[in-house]
Amino acid sequence: MSDSSKKLRKLVLIALLTTVLFVQEQALTFLPNIQFTFLxxxxxxxxxxxxxxxxxxxxxVIADNLVMGSFNLIYVPFMLIGYLIIPILFKTVFRKVKNTFVIAIIGALMSIIYCWVFIIPSTIIMHIDFLTYLIMDIPFEIILALSTFISVIWLFDPIKKMIDQQLELKSIN
Structure with a gap:
């Protein structure tokens, strides 16, 4: 397989996986903080x-905010920051972590950090006291952390293996 074919295959795979990321989150919006986004x-x-x-x-982030009607300069930057923490940490501090259980713990912690990043815009938009919001959000943070932990434990290895297989496929000539 030529380099251009490999690059095209990877680009198409990234596009498909980005679509899966968006669709699963929209499909699960009726369940508060139950999603596969962090996984x-x-x-x-x-x-x-x-x-x-x-x-x-x-x-x-752009697609989600356009569909959910929350596209504004108060909300979007915090969403970007909250999500970008994941690749930043996995490409630096946690780059050598391979154990699925440890990855699940890190994923759960990152989901909590994501929630904490949202305290600032949420208190601004909803005009709620910081401490009140923090306390009210605890059950939702726990749900998100648990759903992230469980989904990573159960699904990280099979999904990672499937993606790796797609990236390594050789063309049949």
Whole structure:
């Protein structure tokens, strides 16, 4: 397979996975903080380059905010920061972590950090006291962290393996 074919295959795979990221989150919006977003972002962080992760996250954030009607300069930057923490940490501090259980713990912690990043815009938009918001958000943070931990434990290895297989496929001539 030529280099251009490999690059095209990877680009198409990234586009498809970005679509899966967006669709699963929209499909699960009726369940508060139950989603596979952090699972997928963790898999992408350990699979793709930092630049590819930035592209996936930017596309996801724009699409999500356009569909949900929350596209504004108070909300979007914090969403970008919250999601970009994942590839930043997996490309630096946690780059050598391979154990799925440890990755699940890191994913759960990152989901909590993501929630904390949102305290600032949420208190501004909703005009709620910081401490009140923090306390009210604890059950949702726990749900998101648990759903992230469980989904990473159960699905990280099979999904990562499938993506790796797609990236390694050789053309049949």
């Amino acid at each position: 997928l972002l963790v898999i992408f962080a350990v699979t793709f380059s930092f630049g590819e992760n930035v592209l996936i996250i930017i596309i996801h």
